[in-house]
Amino acid sequence: MNVSKADRLQQIIEILAKNKRISTKELQEKLGISISTLRRDLISLQATNTISRTHGYVSLLENSNVEIAYATRRSENVAVKNKLCKYAADLITNGAAIFLDGSSTLTFLPKYFAGKENLHIITNNINIVDEVTQLRNIDISVLGGQISNRSNSILGPKAIYDLNNNYRPNLNFISCSSIDENGIYMADESQTYMKRAAIAKSEKTILLIDHTKFGKKDYILLSDFNSKKIKTIITDKTPSTAIAKNITSSGIDLIVTSTQ
Template sequence: MTLNQNEREKKIIEILMNKKSIDVNTLKDLLKTSISTLRRDLIALESTNIIKRSHGSVSLLQNSNIEFAYATRRQANEDIKNKLCRKASQFITDNSAIFLDASSTLSFLPKYLSNKKNLHIITNSIHIALEINHLNNIDLSILGGKVAFDSGAVLGGKALSDLINYFRPDLSFLSCSSINESGIFMADEEQNILKKTILHYSKHSILLIDHTKFEKKDYIILSDFRDYGIDKIITDATPSEEICKSLRKNCIDLVVI
């Protein structure tokens, strides 16, 4: 089946999320497209600072500390994120207050909430809020504050104040940028501050993370496993034994879908 430009760009990002750098001819064969079509796609992606082309190869410009635009992050590993959110929905009970962070992973969760009863959802994502606003079985609250460019995340002092002064979620769902045996990391400082606050004020917290984030380390630490209350991690593959040891040592449940 022939892919359109949007589908090809999505596939390129997914490939590079796993390989980081790839030969252009190899990429052409994987996409089953012509070199001229691929070149146009790569130029379009390069213009948005997502990839870099050099000497017949292409690489992803996602050095730990770069935050992708929301639409791009949402497309990456879309099938896996759907499965993570479907599993996460099983831990949501009726009549509970749930916090959903502004990660692209959590944007797939609202579709699995239509059969729940009397939920109160709190979020700092304008994208997630728009999805949930179509569900008449959910009472929705969104934090106030500054909306971050591209990501649609509401951040800053007002968002923190709203969270601290008004909300005590029964359960919070979060994602992160990377994880290794030392801890869980973020690529954006403001996002990290808000997520630390969420962890502190939630009764229970669940982290959703796909395998592409294993064994990496950003410079901003969200949790070293011992601090803050992450109760469970849902992922699509078993991480390294070193990560598993850290989780067991700190009584964090690992759920592999």
């Protein structure tokens, strides 16, 4: 089975989180990949200050963030992310106030705003700011706070305070790290707190997620399916029967853009 680069990098981080130090040979055996593929993956993680490599061993840096670097995530499954965003844009009406979080998927959404008028975008991500400022008839507000250089997102108490006290979005578009039959998960605490605040302050939330994230469970529960604010989940392939049943039985619309 082919495993995406983003998934391999996440697997490496999870292994290193359990093993303070591991040899590249043992890591290769655990992953079941070629030494050349492992070398390229380790170079990617080292470039984002996630790991250190010394004398045939690899270790997770103590101050590293377990979230995969933004540039890596954005380059994965581009066609699928575009498809999800194109569908999501059709749910947006003129004059809406919209929160877009720091998920790499959502940077593909603004280009589908063409033809819409008087949208009010609120975001905590500087890449989304760059995309939106090129559009007409759309204004944008950026939350204040500390920028995470791994995700290009503005996170922390200041950003959450800004959102809580100054904005009430009609729509909130987010993504997540994984979904199983019990709920929606994240792999980063700061991102989780920001997403929870956005869910709470928005009239309704729409989750965009590609099929590779189904059936997995990261260690932070973002939300179960009983949330009154999460109204729609848009994906590219139908999840397992158990996941689909729990989503729809909770009153959440499950929209599959493609079954191929």
